[in-house]
Amino acid sequence: MNLFEDEFNSFITICNLNENTKDIEKDLESGLIQNSKIAIKDNISTKDIETTCGSKILSGYIPPYDAFSVSCIKKEGGIIVGKTNMDEFGMGSTTENSAYGPTLNPHDKSRVAGGSSGGSAAAIASGVVNMALGSDTGGSIRCPASYCGIVGLKPTYGRVSRRGLIAYSNSFEQIGPMGKTVNDVEKLFEVISSYDSKDSTSYNNKYIHLSNKNKSKNKKIIGIPKEYFGEGVDSKVSSKIMNAISNIEDHEYEIIDCTIPSLKYALAAYYIICTSEASSNLSRFDGVRYGIKSELNDNWHDSYTNLRSKYFGEEVKKRILLGTFALSENYFGKYYEKAKYVCNLIKNDFSLIFKKCDFLIGPTMPTIAPKIGALSNSLDMYQTDILTVPANISGIPSISIPCGKVNGMPIGLQIMSKWNNEDEIFSLSYEIEEEIKK
Amino acid sequence: MKNENKLIPKIGLEIHCQLNTKSKLFCSCSTDFRNDNPNTHVCPTCLGLPGSLPVLNKKSIEYGIKICLSLNCSISNVGIFCRKNYFYPDLTKAFQITMGEKPLGFDGYLTINEDDNKLKKINISRIHLEEDPGRLVHINNHENSYTLVDYNRSGIPLVEIVTSPDIQSPKEARLFLNKLRTTLEYLDVFDSDNEGSLRVDANISLNGNNRVEIKNISSYRGVEKALTYEINRQTELINSNKFIEMETRHYHEDTGITTSGRNKEKSVDYRYFPEPDLPVIMVSEWVKDINLPELPDIKSKRFINEYLISPHYAYVLTSDINLANFYEMVCNVNPILSSAWIVDILLGELNYRDMKINEIITHKEYIVELIEILNNHLITDKSGVIVIRLILDQIKLGKNVEKPYDIIKRMNLNKESVDSFVDKIKMIVRNNKKAIDDHLSGKKGALNYIVGQVMKETKGKADPAEVHDIIEKLISKKTE
Numbered sequence: 001m002n003l004f005e006d007e008f009n010s011f012i013t014i015c016n017l018n019e020n021t022k023d024i025e026k027d028l029e030s031g032l033i034q035n036s037k038i039a040i041k042d043n044i045s046t047k048d049i050e051t052t053c054g055s056k057i058l059s060g061y062i063p064p065y066d067a068f069s070v071s072c073i074k075k076e077g078g079i080i081v082g083k084t085n086m087d088e089f090g091m092g093s094t095t096e097n098s099a100y101g102p103t104l105n106p107h108d109k110s111r112v113a114g115g116s117s118g119g120s121a122a123a124i125a126s127g128v129v130n131m132a133l134g135s136d137t138g139g140s141i142r143c144p145a146s147y148c149g150i151v152g153l154k155p156t157y158g159r160v161s162r163r164g165l166i167a168y169s170n171s172f173e174q175i176g177p178m179g180k181t182v183n184d185v186e187k188l189f190e191v192i193s194s195y196d197s198k199d200s201t202s203y204n205n206k207y208i209h210l211s212n213k214n215k216s217k218n219k220k221i222i223g224i225p226k227e228y229f230g231e232g233v234d235s236k237v238s239s240k241i242m243n244a245i246s247n248i249e250d251h252e253y254e255i256i257d258c259t260i261p262s263l264k265y266a267l268a269a270y271y272i273i274c275t276s277e278a279s280s281n282l283s284r285f286d287g288v289r290y291g292i293k294s295e296l297n298d299n300w301h302d303s304y305t306n307l308r309s310k311y312f313g314e315e316v317k318k319r320i321l322l323g324t325f326a327l328s329e330n331y332f333g334k335y336y337e338k339a340k341y342v343c344n345l346i347k348n349d350f351s352l353i354f355k356k357c358d359f360l361i362g363p364t365m366p367t368i369a370p371k372i373g374a375l376s377n378s379l380d381m382y383q384t385d386i387l388t389v390p391a392n393i394s395g396i397p398s399i400s401i402p403c404g405k406v407n408g409m410p411i412g413l414q415i416m417s418k419w420n421n422e423d424e425i426f427s428l429s430y431e432i433e434e435e436i437k438k
Numbered sequence: 439m440k441n442e443n444k445l446i447p448k449i450g451l452e453i454h455c456q457l458n459t460k461s462k463l464f465c466s467c468s469t470d471f472r473n474d475n476p477n478t479h480v481c482p483t484c485l486g487l488p489g490s491l492p493v494l495n496k497k498s499i500e501y502g503i504k505i506c507l508s509l510n511c512s513i514s515n516v517g518i519f520c521r522k523n524y525f526y527p528d529l530t531k532a533f534q535i536t537m538g539e540k541p542l543g544f545d546g547y548l549t550i551n552e553d554d555n556k557l558k559k560i561n562i563s564r565i566h567l568e569e570d571p572g573r574l575v576h577i578n579n580h581e582n583s584y585t586l587v588d589y590n591r592s593g594i595p596l597v598e599i600v601t602s603p604d605i606q607s608p609k610e611a612r613l614f615l616n617k618l619r620t621t622l623e624y625l626d627v628f629d630s631d632n633e634g635s636l637r638v639d640a641n642i643s644l645n646g647n648n649r650v651e652i653k654n655i656s657s658y659r660g661v662e663k664a665l666t667y668e669i670n671r672q673t674e675l676i677n678s679n680k681f682i683e684m685e686t687r688h689y690h691e692d693t694g695i696t697t698s699g700r701n702k703e704k705s706v707d708y709r710y711f712p713e714p715d716l717p718v719i720m721v722s723e724w725v726k727d728i729n730l731p732e733l734p735d736i737k738s739k740r741f742i743n744e745y746l747i748s749p750h751y752a753y754v755l756t757s758d759i760n761l762a763n764f765y766e767m768v769c770n771v772n773p774i775l776s777s778a779w780i781v782d783i784l785l786g787e788l789n790y791r792d793m794k795i796n797e798i799i800t801h802k803e804y805i806v807e808l809i810e811i812l813n814n815h816l817i818t819d820k821s822g823v824i825v826i827r828l829i830l831d832q833i834k835l836g837k838n839v840e841k842p843y844d845i846i847k848r849m850n851l852n853k854e855s856v857d858s859f860v861d862k863i864k865m866i867v868r869n870n871k872k873a874i875d876d877h878l879s880g881k882k883g884a885l886n887y888i889v890g891q892v893m894k895e896t897k898g899k900a901d902p903a904e905v906h907d908i909i910e911k912l913i914s915k916k917t918e
Contacts, residue, residue, distance in 0.1 A: 166488040170714035283532030327709035
């Protein structure tokens with residue numbers, strides 16, 4: 001029996017809650033998120049709960065272990081209510097690429113919820129849960145947060161363990177908290193941002209909420225990157241964001257214009273590297289050990305080919321082929337290696353920019369949520385990532401918070417800051433959230 | 439073998455050794471799986487389950503650096519693990535994490551002792567670490583043929599050592615492997631007793647013809663056999679003006695022959711790229727803390743200088759770290775005598791009984807006692823052999839082990855002064871006139887025959903050298 005109606009196809013698996021409360025520490029009366037219902041994106045391993053990554057190829061896969069962040073949630077009293085829908089293996093920006101049907105936007109069922117963590121965003125926006133885990137490789141938390149009018153944080157790379165996150169692009173992705181309000185997200189972030197010695201890219205910098213933060217005497221500087229308000233961005237969205245910024249200007253912030261020229265290469269570098277890593281990460285799916293079972297015949301090579309051709313979706317196959325090509329001997333230097341150089345360039349540019357300012361603010365997405373089926377061309381879909389991928393490439397933290405509506409649909413305001421500065425991002429987010437409520 | 443053309447082989451070896459760390463290379467699964475059921479030493483990481491991550495076993499880097507230093511390599515400043523991507527049922531992630539692209543150590547060498555005490559340097563082009571894949575077991579019976587996979591081996595740390603093509607004969611290859619094995623055992627990074635712990639691929643070309651790769655050699659003897667077979671095969675082809683194909687061949691341990699593989703590995707693109715889940719290793723910071731033990735060549739030199747033993751005995755004693763250590767535990771009474779006795783007598787008796795030197799460490803005082811007895815000429819060499827055989831048998835059977843002095847007493851093995859045998863000797867000389875005449879007419883061995891007769895008569899208690907002298911005196915007296 002389901003505890004709620006999944007009106008928007010937010011969930012792939014809904015949990016039997018009686019089963020779930022078994023794991024919770026009985027003597028822990030006040031975990032940080034005691035008894036809070038949490039939804040988990042379906043690319044995050046949950047022990048004994050089916051985990052599909054939105055793909056048919058992993059249908060029936062029951063992980064024998066919990067992702068590190070899931071263990072953290074259980075330790076602090078969180079209750080897992082289900083696994084949320086997503087673009088297959090994280091590849092997409094609308095959750096239309098799921099093998100289990102698209103997730104609908106709770107604000108308008110004819111529109112997408114965003115992706116790839118669309119299910120998590122819709123679950124929050126429709127009131128089923130107040131908190132969820134998503135993952136963000138090129139914007140997959142922030143995009144659906146923006147389209148669904150909720151809050152989503154992509155943490156600094158390495159601040160949340162990736163152990164248990166089914167890999168798409170190891171160099172870019174992070175598990176991150178999504179929630180109804182900034183406070184929900186901050187709480188969940190505190191729970192999951194722990195050092196994990198079993199993730200070699202994790203480092204020791206646990207986030208702890210400080211109730212009396214000493215506000216620094218210095219005036220904080222907000223940078224407005226030219227690239228975030230250019231011609232690719234819907235003018236109504238731009239003005240909404242600019243409004244919000246000017247509303248807080250008198251809160252003692254200095255606003256400056258700035259530019260990050262290397263950002264024009266960001267999307268290309270991103271897609272080369274993430275497809276390359278994905279082509280390698282997804283090679284293990286062959287129907288032999290877990291997931292959908294292979295019809296093994298005399299020739300293992302043919303068995304693998306048949307299974308992968310049949311059970312991977314079109315977008316996934318496309319990206320595997322692109323990545324295989326980019327890594328191949330004759331092209332490695334031209335594509336992969338060059339893309340890596342570009343990433344370093346972008347990282348350096350962000351380093352420099354954060355010497356001049358404390359935050360960068362812009363829209364999260366160039367438009368409101370598109371209609372279902374509107375982005376049928378892959379390239380059009382990739383273009384929508386243009387404002388979110390820079391944070392993944394550089395590893396800096398970035399949050400999307402709701403910033404009113406355009407044509408009746410929510411839009412998100414994106415705040416980026418330097419590495420490990422989630423602290424100040426939250427401070428500023430609370431302020432803007434307050435302002436917008438007025 | 440036809441000797442029409444003197445064909446000089448150029449042989450290079452690619453050796454994979456399993457390191458004897460406690461845990462696998464990227465997870466904490468135990469490496470001690472040989473006595474256990476398949477798929478019982480596995481975890482999400484070595485099974486490559488979705489979402490699993492590798493965590494480097496630091497000991498393996500330490501071992502890798504030790505190996506590079508002991509093989510005289512230059513060491514890279516940084517170590518970078520890469521993904522080598524290919525599909526195969528024994529590879530759980532469909533990629534192998536390896537340092538293959540950028541080696542840990544390079545431009546090293548290992549010196550081997552050829553028979554006539556000539557030293558030869560075999561250059562080592564590179565050394566690096568990588569993880570072992572799982573193991574396939576092929577089942578072929580009447581109704582079914584299928585393949586089973588065991589992932590216990592998946593993730594075991596391997597060191598890959600690649601030589602330059604400096605090896606010029608199957609025998610040199612064997613000498614090289616023996617020296618390598620000795621060195622690795624000195625470092626205590628490798629257990630040669632473990633089945634499958636060493637695998638060798640060999641590349642061989644004759645006289646500038648195409649290079650043939652031989653894969654799947656898993657024993658030391660196999661290497662020499664495979665190369666010998668291959669040289670014969672190629673020589674016959676060359677002598678009949680046939681073409682040598684550049685190919686990969688498989689060696690079959692049971693039949694000793696190589697057969698052609700499927701040539702599919704001619705140019706596989708592994709799409710190497712740096713492993714994004716592992717950080718770069720600052721190797722240069724590790725190197726300063728690494729200490730090497732005394733290595734075989736140095737130990738051998740020290741034995742020669744310190745104990746004044748011959749190079750031959752020093753070489754044999756140091757070819758096995760356990761043997762070298764044992765020697766130093768027992769040799770103090772008379773190092774020279776000890777070296778000869780251990781190498782010429784003890785080793786043979788141990789081998790005959792399939793015993794290892796470590797099995798008698800608990801009884802090392804008995805060996806010291808026996809060496810003392812021999813040093814003081816209390817018994818003959820032949821009696822000494824009787825004593826050691828008895829002691830070893832008792833140790834092997836787990837019986838109560840007798841001390842040498844007790845054995846000598848019990849079996850009445852004390853060497854008796856040759857004076858007490860003079861009458862017996864005189865009698866034997868009288869009864870062997872023909873042998874005496876043969877000796878006087880210059881026939882070699884005739885005198886030894888008589889000595890032998892005396893030894894028989896005295897049940898080995900007389901010292902043969904002393905008997906020899908007495909007989910000579912007796913004969914010369916007679917002829918005066």
